[in-house]
Amino acid sequence: MTTNIPSDSVVEAAWRELLASDRVSADLVAAAYAEPRLRRLFPWTGMWELHFSRCTEQRWTWDVPYIGPTAAGPDHTGPYYVEGPARSRRIGEAGTAREAVAMVVERLPPGCGPAFVGTPAELAACEGGKES
Numbered sequence: 154m155t156t157n158i159p160s161d162s163v164v165e166a167a168w169r170e171l172l173a174s175d176r177v178s179a180d181l182v183a184a185a186y187a188e189p190r191l192r193r194l195f196p197w198t199g200m201w202e203l204h205f206s207r208c209t210e211q212r213w214t215w216d217v218p219y220i221g222p223t224a225a226g227p228d229h230t231g232p233y234y235v236e237g238p239a240r241s242r243r244i245g246e247a248g249t250a251r252e253a254v255a256m257v258v259e260r261l262p263p264g265c266g267p268a269f270v271g272t273p274a275e276l277a278a279c280e281g282g283k284e285s
Contacts, residue, residue, distance in 0.1 A: 160270045163209045164195050171196050177203045181220060181233065184250035190258055193266035205257070208269045208276045218244055218260050220253045 171182055176198040185191045185203060194205040197213055202221035206213035218237030223246060233253040235244040237260075244260065247253035269276040 160209065160268050161193075163270050164193065164268045167196055167209070168192065171198065177201060178222060178231070178250065180231070181222075181250040181253065184254045185220075185257075188254050188258055190261060190266060191254065193268060195268040206268065207262075207265060208271055208273050210270075210272045210275075212273060214273050214276070215239065216262050217265065218257045220247075220250075220257060 168186055171177070172179075172186060178201075181203055182196075185196065185205075191205055194207060194217065195209045195213065197204045197206060200221065202219050204213065204219040205217040207216065208214055216238045218235050220233050220235050223232045223234050231247065231249055231253070233247045233250065235247060235253050235256040236242060237244065244256055247256055269279065271279075
């Protein structure tokens with residue numbers, strides 16, 4: 154295991170950083186942060202998308218759906234698409250950030266969260282299974 158820091162401290166720090174950034178729509182980040190089941194996961198961003206990982210270190214897990222804007226406007230707000238866990242699987246579109254968050258929550262893997270402090274390989278070793 155990479156650290157003895159409690160996962161809630163690591164995850165909360167990542168959310169606080171994201172809430173103060175402009176890497177993703179502020180409405181989307183606020184809606185995701187307001188959802189307790191997503192707030193337990195590690196947030197990460199890429200291409201204006203908001204992803205949720207079951208571990209805190211890269212290469213992060215890809216077993217939770219993610220949200221992105223359907224059009225890259227000046228503030229990257231909705232409507233939104235929800236995909237995942239793989240990029241090839243479009244779940245649907247949502248008119249608001251709250252609707253998109255609800256779509257992700259409906260599709261969380263069983264027993265999802267809190268985030269594990271470490272890498273996907275370390276998480277898999279602790280779970281006794283294969284990497285996500």
